[in-house]
Amino acid sequence: MSTKQALLGKKIGMTRVFVESGEVIPVTVIEAGPCYVTQIKTVANDGYNAIQIGFGIAKKLTKGEAGHLGNLPKVANLREVRTDDVDKYTLGQVIDASLFSIGDLVDVTGISKGKGFAGGIKRHHFKRQPTTHGASDRTRARGSSGAGTTPGHVDKGLKMPGQLGAVKRTTLNQEVVQVDAERNLVLVRGAVPGPTNGLVYLRKAHKTSAAKRKRVLQD
Amino acid sequence: MTDIIKSLVPEANPNIPRLRSGDTVRVHARIVEGNRERIQVFQGIVIRNINRGVSSSFTVRRIASNGIGVERTFLRLSPRIEKVEVLRHSKVRRARLYFLRTTRGKAARLREVRMENQ
Numbered sequence: 001m002s003t004k005q006a007l008l009g010k011k012i013g014m015t016r017v018f019v020e021s022g023e024v025i026p027v028t029v030i031e032a033g034p035c036y037v038t039q040i041k042t043v044a045n046d047g048y049n050a051i052q053i054g055f056g057i058a059k060k061l062t063k064g065e066a067g068h069l070g071n072l073p074k075v076a077n078l079r080e081v082r083t084d085d086v087d088k089y090t091l092g093q094v095i096d097a098s099l100f101s102i103g104d105l106v107d108v109t110g111i112s113k114g115k116g117f118a119g120g121i122k123r124h125h126f127k128r129q130p131t132t133h134g135a136s137d138r139t140r141a142r143g144s145s146g147a148g149t150t151p152g153h154v155d156k157g158l159k160m161p162g163q164l165g166a167v168k169r170t171t172l173n174q175e176v177v178q179v180d181a182e183r184n185l186v187l188v189r190g191a192v193p194g195p196t197n198g199l200v201y202l203r204k205a206h207k208t209s210a211a212k213r214k215r216v217l218q219d
Numbered sequence: 220m221t222d223i224i225k226s227l228v229p230e231a232n233p234n235i236p237r238l239r240s241g242d243t244v245r246v247h248a249r250i251v252e253g254n255r256e257r258i259q260v261f262q263g264i265v266i267r268n269i270n271r272g273v274s275s276s277f278t279v280r281r282i283a284s285n286g287i288g289v290e291r292t293f294l295r296l297s298p299r300i301e302k303v304e305v306l307r308h309s310k311v312r313r314a315r316l317y318f319l320r321t322t323r324g325k326a327a328r329l330r331e332v333r334m335e336n337q
Contacts, residue, residue, distance in 0.1 A: 012223050016273050022249075022299035029224055185223065196221075 006081045006203035007032045007099055008055035009186065011110065013196050017177055017187060027177050027187040030108075032202055033096035034184060036073055037089045041080070049084045053095060056199075077199055098181040105173045105205035106186075110194030114166030124159040169193040173205045228273050234302035235295060238265050238277050240316050241309035241329050246279060246293060247301035258301055261291055264309070264329065266316040280319060282327070288320060308332045 009032035017025045039052035054075030058065070061074055069075065072092050100106065120126040120142035129135050129143070142161065145154050171193060178187035186202065194200055238244065246261045263281030275295040283289045293300055309329035319327055 012221055015224050015227055017227075018229060018294075018296060018298055020298055021251075022297060024294065024297070029227065031223070183223070185227075187227075 003085055004081050004083050004203055004206065005099055006053070006079075006201060007035050007095060007097070007186075008053060008077055008079055009033065009184075009200050009202055010056070011192055011194055011196055011198050011200050012185075014191065025177055025189055026191075027189055028108075028192040030186045030188060030192065030200055030202065032100070032184055032186045033094075035095045036075060037091055037093040037095065038069060038072055038075065038078060040086050040089055040091060042086055048082070049086045050080045050082045051086060051089050052078055052080050054078050079201060081203070096181065097179055097184040097186050100176050100179055100186055100202070100204070102176055102179060104176040106176055106188060106202050107170055107172050107205045107207065108174055108188060108192045109168060109170040109201040109203075110192060110198055112165045112167055112169045112193045113195050115164040117162060118164035119161045120159060123161060123164045126159075172207060225272070229296050229298075231296065232300060232302075235300060236303065236305055238268055238303070238305065239308060239311075240265055240268060240314050241311035243306040243309070244279060245304040245306060246291075247303070248293065249299045249301055262306075263289075263291075264316070264319065266290070266319055267292075268314070280316075282323075286323060308334050 009030040012029040012031055014026065014028050017027050019025060033055065035053040035055045037051050038054040041048060041050040041052070043049055054069070054073070054077065056076035058074045058076040061069070066074075115122065119140055121128060121140055126142055129139050129141060131139050142159075145158060145160070171190070174192070175189040176186060177189050179185070180187075188202075192200060242265045244262070244265055247258050248261060249256055250259045261279060261281065263279040265277055266280045267278040269276045273296055276292050277295065278290055278292045280288060280290045308331065310332045311329060316329075
């Protein structure tokens with residue numbers, strides 16, 4: 001039984017929020033919604049229950065997308081949310097930031113910032129080699145990749161230089177600090193994957209025991 | 220910085236005037252003691268001013284007992300600051316008065332400046 005609730009949004013940036021107690025909370029501002037229900041999938045029709053939500057204004061749609069959306073708003077991004085509560089949704093229904101309230105825990109998914117092809121130090125936090133004792137030409141080199149004739153090959157999965165970032169990442173259990181339903185803003189404690197103006201996917205946290213406890217308390 | 224983030228910055232505290240480096244100030248800060256709240260006054264010289272939106276802050280240095288220097292940084296927009304009084308201005312030639320940290324006694328004095336429109 002899956003009853004996920006989620007939104008798509010745009011990362012606006014980070015700031016800090018003052019609480020009356022004097023505490024300062026670092027927050028990420030996310031413009032979450034308005035999202036539209038663009039498709040409802042059912043077991044009978046598709047083999048599983050889900051809703052598809054759309055967000056953002058598309059500059060241009062392909063004919064396929066235009067046909068799929070029909071009279072619905074021309075959204076730029078589509079995502080599916082697995083939920084068995086499909087009867088609660090109607091096509092074209094608007095889901096906005098009011099889905100979340102202060103104190104909720106959310107999981108935020110985004111494409112992390114791309115750092116390009118990075119060496120071992122930046123990518124895997126390797127230590128630097130000495131700058132003296134004859135090693136000054138290889139301070140940022142990664143060192144040995146293993147023994148010689150035995151085993152005769154490089155271990156699979158060995159940490160090496162390569163592409164860093166620009167992968168899908170999810171941060172779990174981030175607290176909702178503030179919600180502005182009018183402007184569809186959600187302020188989440190801490191940092192969120194991805195660049196400013198990047199697309200993020202917010203869902204009510206459900207994975208960890210902390211999130212479960214929170215939900216039980218609320219119900 | 221986008222307009223949305225700017226719009227989230229709280230309004231400036233009207234009880235905090237413009238501060239300059241070298242000003243002698245009394246900062247009235249609310250502190251929680253057990254379950255009681257009271258106002259604590261911190262008096263000293265402003266040695267640093269940072270104007271950076273929500274993160275704007277100022278640092279006040281005072282000489283506590285036994286000649287020990289104490290510095291405290293206040294966030295300008297913190298709701299914990301009740302008010303700030305400026306007692307005097309000083310003639311200073313730099314924005315960050317870090318040199319005061321290595322001076323003591325008579326050497327740590329700053330010459331007063333009277334401001335006309337203040």
